[in-house]
Each structure stands twice: as structure tokens, then as C-alpha cells.
Amino acid sequence: MRDRIFFPLAILLAVGMVLLAVWPAFGRLPDGAVTGDGANYDRIVVEGAFLNKILAGGDxxxxxxxxxxxxxxxxIEAQEGLLGPDPEEGPHFRLASDLEVQFSARxxxxxIRMRPADQRGAMQANAIYSVGREGDxxxxxxxLSPEFQDFSFEYDVPRHIGDQAFDYFAVRPVVPEKSRALLIERITFERIG
Structure with a gap:
């Protein structure tokens, strides 16, 4: 085979193999633990496609x-009696070890910017920040109100001692009967003080 035919075909084959390898990643939503950008940890915002990082936890x-x-x-929709007391027993976000280090002793x-869902909308919501055995x-x-509104609370994160694991942030509708649902637009974590 001549060089002027071989090399263009080899380049096309190489490009085709690269495209075939990365094709499954196109259109995938982010998953895994919530992490910072490595530079600024004063304000971490989880919104848009990054809300997909939630773990359902339970039914x-x-x-x-x-x-x-x-x-x-x-x-987020939950049914009556199916949410346990621990954050991991319902919808929650895992916070990666870089956030755990940055939030430790701070x-x-x-x-949470949220509102009731249009169908079976929750009138109340619960949220918790947990560091596991060290407290929450x-x-x-x-x-909740019919329009999106910001709801905040502050927490003094204890100093982490020993091996690092994951911190958790959980948010869920209060379900007095049958099922209830809510919509979240954004979650923000800010270091203050």
C-alpha cells in the first residue's frame, strides 16, 4: 500500500478509535460525591446537572x-413511613474528603433553594448536615411556600479526627400521609466566621 493512502487511513482509524472510546461519556450526567474546585472553598454551589449527584437512599x-x-x-418524592432517621436512609449527597477537610472545625x-412539587407538593422539608459518628x-x-425560596441553617462542623470518610447533606420532604414531593433548584455551602 502506498504511503499517501496508508497514513491518511491510519489517522482516520486512530481518530475513529478515540471517538468510539469517549462516546459513552457524551451526555452523561455527573455523579459521585460533591467536591470543590481545588481553589476556592468559601462557597460551593450544587445546581443544574450536578444535582444528579444525589443518592436516593431507601425507597x-x-x-x-x-x-x-x-x-x-x-x-424528590417520598412515601409515608419509608424514611429512616439517618441521613443515608433517604435522599442525600455525599461530600468528598476535600470538603470534609475544608469544613472541619468551621x-x-x-x-437550599426549594419549593413544593406541583403534584403531591410537600408543605415542609427537612435538612441535615452530618459528619457521621462525630455528630450532625x-x-x-x-x-415551604409555593414559589422557590432560600432556606438556610448554620452548623459548627466538629474537627475531624482519624480517618476521613464522607460528610453527608440530606434533604427530604416531610411526609405526614401518603406521599409528598419537592423541587430543589440549588444547594449552597458557605464557610462563615
Whole structure:
């Protein structure tokens, strides 16, 4: 085979193999633990496609939906009696070890921008920041309004001792009967003080 035919075919084959290798990654939503950017940890925002990093934990429905403008919202629906007391027993985010280190022994503010879902909308929501065995913020309860609104609480994160694991941030609808659902637009973690 002549060089002027062989080399272009070899280049096309190489490009084709690279495209075939990366094709499954196109269109995939982010998953895994919430992490920082490695430079600025004063304000971490989880929004858009990154809301997909939620773990359902238990018998809960979590999915990304689009609003009227095409932006992602996180839909969470739970049924009565199926949410346990631990954050991992319901919808929650794992916070990676870099956030654990940056938040250790610091006061943080957790803000959730949320509202009731259109169908079976929750009138209240609970949220908690947990560092596992070392403690948690306790469940914070918020009364929801029909429009998106910011709900915040502050927590003094204890100093981490020993091996690092994951911190957890959980948010869920309060379910007095049957099932309830809510929509989340954004979650923000801020180091304060």
C-alpha cells in the first residue's frame, strides 16, 4: 500500500478509535460525591446537572427534571413511613474528603433553594448536615411556600479526627400521609466566621 493512502487511513482509524472510546461519556450526567474546585472553598454551589449527584437512599424517588426554561431541577418524592432517621436512609449527597477537610472545625451555612412539587407538593422539608459518628446539625424543618425560596441553617462542623470518610447533606420532604414531593433548584455551602 502506498504511503499517501496508508497514513491518511491510519489517522482516520486512530481518530475513529478515540471517538468510539469517549462516546459513552457524551451526555452523561455527573455523579459521585460533591467536591470543590481545588481553589476556592468559601462557597460551593450544587445546581443544574450536578444535582444528579444525589443518592436516593431507601425507597425514595429522585430525578432531574427540566423547568420551563430548560434548567435542571431536582425532584424528590417520598412515601409515608419509608424514611429512616439517618441521613443515608433517604435522599442525600455525599461530600468528598476535600470538603470534609475544608469544613472541619468551621462554621458553615447550608442553603437550599426549594419549593413544593406541583403534584403531591410537600408543605415542609427537612435538612441535615452530618459528619457521621462525630455528630450532625440535627434535622432542620422548613415551611415551604409555593414559589422557590432560600432556606438556610448554620452548623459548627466538629474537627475531624482519624480517618476521613464522607460528610453527608440530606434533604427530604416531610411526609405526614401518603406521599409528598419537592423541587430543589440549588444547594449552597458557605464557610462563615
Amino acid at each position: 425514595v424517588t429522585t430525578e432531574l427534571v427540566r423547568d420551563g426554561e430548560g434548567d435542571f431541577l431536582l425532584y 462554621r458553615i451555612r447550608c442553603t 446539625s440535627g434535622w432542620q424543618t422548613f415551611d
